[in-house]
Amino acid sequence: MDKKSYLELFRQMVLIRRLEENAAELYQKGAIGGFLHLYIGQEAVSTGIIAARKAQDRVITAYRDHGVAINVGIPAKVVMAELLGKETGCSKGKGGSMHMADIEKNFWGGHAIVGAHLPIASGLALADKVQKKDGVTICMFGEGATNIGFFHEAINIAKAWNLPVLWVCENNRYGMGTSPERASAVSPIIQKACGYGMPAYDVDGMNVLDVQQTVSERLAEIREGSGPQFLEVCTYRFRGHSMGDPERYRSQEEVKKFIENGPIDRFQKLILKEGIAAQEELDEIMAAVEKEIDEAVTFAKESPEPPDEALFENIYVEEVERG
Amino acid sequence: MAVITMREAISQALWEEMERDQKVFIMGEEVGVWGGTYAVTKGFLDHFGSERVRDTPIAEAAIVGAAIGSALGGLRPVAELMTINFAFVAMDHIVNEAAKLHYMFGGQMKLPLVIRTPGGGGRQLGATHSQTPDAIFAHFPGLKVVAPGTPADAKGLLKSAIRSDDPIFFIENATVYQQRGEVPEGELLIPIGKSKIQREGADVTIVTYSKMVSYSLKAAAELEKEDISAEVIDLRTLRPLDLEPIIASFKKTNHAVIAEEGWRSYGVGSEIAARIYEQAFDYLDAPIQRVAQKEVPLPYNRRLEQMALPQVADIVNAVKEVLR
């Protein structure tokens, strides 16, 4: 992998981190409403996955979706505008934090009902298979979602019909406030995948290169017709489930331990140790990210609200008179 | 003009649309090898092949979810839920995903999806297999809900539904697949979102849909013998509602009866009555009557089941009551 790629991985992770930190501040100031689920600590997962995918591979995820949004190339200012509910947001201000999407970039959202997007992922893969396209559908979800009925229906039908899906379980150790030890019949999660006869692997989600490498290999196999495969990516979120989480379910010592060994720091150390780039270059990237985020916040704040008429737009493709 | 059954009409609509557009495909339980538990898709598998007539596992959330995903991915799925009673298993995907994806993502995602499902009771199948919960599905903006009452409407509306780029919940009735009706030859497309006057009259407006259309027409014939002239208006689409012909009729007759097979409380009749009150209050000469199922889960015993379901006599009595 060339230097440019390393630096791009680094830049994307830093961009996500800074976007999330700024979003948290804006939320506390009341500029962002509703729920805000931050990806801080998990940046290596989405970054590695998207770096490995090809343009024809579809990606769909749950509500902790800002990371994927940045990785697929939605500009930070467009993500920020969506968070502030502005017309210039990727979902025109009508989706909010949990419903980012850009189908031009083959990113199918941002979904809020736990596990509900998994059957949809099976459907996307079905469409590609029937139309003889060689895209793989990458479906990301948390370990908590492996306990809900939708998970089982979705991975069952995908395996029964041999659909090109890569199931990526982001195990960040807590489904809201409940660990898989308390909620799941089996642990680790890959055991569930084995129950459905799928090849299943685990991945260190704090290592962006490990993620990228593994995903790349799995996608290649699926593209060859191996049928669906399962990844359990072990990761950790440094902040609460969402803003306002009192985090009574874990100790601050545990959190601190993970923060000290986080994905961005690790990657930075690796880059410097292997002599891939110098500290000044990394500093430059971080300064550029700072600027980009500042401009994104300004852009979002100055962007217009959607007009009143937007309330009634896009209910149907074929618009009807209001009832 | 041919006279065919409801089953044939629906089957023809599916066949014609699948011939016309390669992207259209069917998925559901027992639609392929079995030919459909109501025989609607008999012969389809042999002709169209297993890629386009897909037997699914018993997994309604996966059926609807995968239908949504394949619609997003460029196909035009017609998903079948064996009965509407099983739709509850897929409730999230019907009303929380299909109805909302286009809106939530600012208009990016198109869902040219049809979910076909029969409902209704009267065959002693027990409470959980006999419901008419249509009103629930009509409650959600973003989902179109169509419920034809005649073979011609079933064919024309299903074809329009398949060609529509919006998600459509297409409700059939499980007990009237053998009902016969006149269906014009040739291409038949009926617009979604338009009510139809099935019978003209002057004294009372009967608003109805689905199976109750034929019941209302029978009631109207009986009432004619007693010199009462009933106008029967068939909603055909529950969402979006076409109130115009109903209001025009009501302004003429000043009396209305709404007949549906589902329960009274929070039902389709509640909505239609409320709208008539809102839009034609000054034309009201009597409170609007609602004919609906009694507020009970449907029992197995044949007599009791028929007592619970609305009958032609109930519609006749309601008309007489409203004219009293």
Place this chain on the structure above:
Amino acid sequence: MANIVEMPKLGFDMAEGTLVSWIAEEGQDITKGDVLADIETDKATVQVESSFTGIVHKHLVEENKTIPIGTPIAVIADKGEDVDLEALLKQASKPDKPSSPPPETASAEKQPAPQLQNTGTDDEFIKASPLAKKIAADAGIKLSSISGTGPEGRIVKRDVEKHLSDSPAPTAKTQSVKTETAIRQGEDQQIPISKLRAAIGRRMVTSHTTIPDFTITYSYDVEALITMRQQMNADRADEEQLSVNDFIVKAVALALRDYPNLNASISEEKIIRHGNINIGNAVAVESGLLTIVVNNADQKSLDQIGHEISTMAGRVRAGKVNPDDIEGSTFTISNLGMFNVHDFTAIINPPEAAILAVASAQETPIIENGNVLIGWRMKATIAADHRITDGAEAAQFMRHLSTFLEQPWRLI
């Protein structure tokens, strides 16, 4: 962090407002943008939104209290925050606190409902269907004189129709044989004066008692205008139809260009001739009237004027008037043409110099070259402030206005 919400300034001349009712209760969670309270100003009732997220820590003002703008009305704090109210309020009395952004009116100003009660003021509750009531009311029959054959004795359509066909002349008078013994005493209705009505009252008293006004009536030949309007409307969709008033607005605005003294205000020792011609249009609402303003009407096209007026009138009817809609007029038009009024005088809207009362366009006999013909005439009466202008100038203005009203192609 605890934040203070103040009585916002919602209009250029608003000095105080009345907190009509609290919408968000004390202790309630509130997000920025949620409605906090209903506030009544001189012009309308407006909903004020919270600019802070947290919980409503305290209401500082009781309902129905009238207070000056800038006065603290509530405190929003974080959940569980300890708030030192005294210290906070002391700090707030310092100037330059940002006030909440001008919100939108949300009170539903209902249109007067059609009269459908039992005619007269019968105390006894008579059961009748809405249709029966309507038919009876239209025919002028009291429901008490009809017997009902509907369920539970309800009066239904057939009962009223039977009554009408049985009795020869169904007026209230000829029913007197039956109703003589049933004369009921009416009760006075006491209606509290709304803030809007009171404000209008105050302004009109000021105008009427302090302004030495005089009036001049002119009769305009509007045949060409009516024809032109018809032709233009044939090309326009339903929602783009132009009204006669749209033409009048443009005509007045253009005429005022040459008569700046009538587009003026008096202030202490000066007459201020306004730089812009902003035409106010009086619009009736349930509790009074509002003036909706078309700014720079002389520079706008008829379509623009029509569109602006109908959009603003729509907002007024929906109870969502923006402060901008009703501020800043320099000359007002009051048009009662739709009521078939022959002519009338309006009271000047202070601090403007004049007001034009427009009556209805009517077909009327006219004399042309010694012959009696039929023509279209519309009378308009200007009331003008004699401290600013005089009869000759006002009369010249009215004649100048005829150039635009009678040669409507100049309005395009």
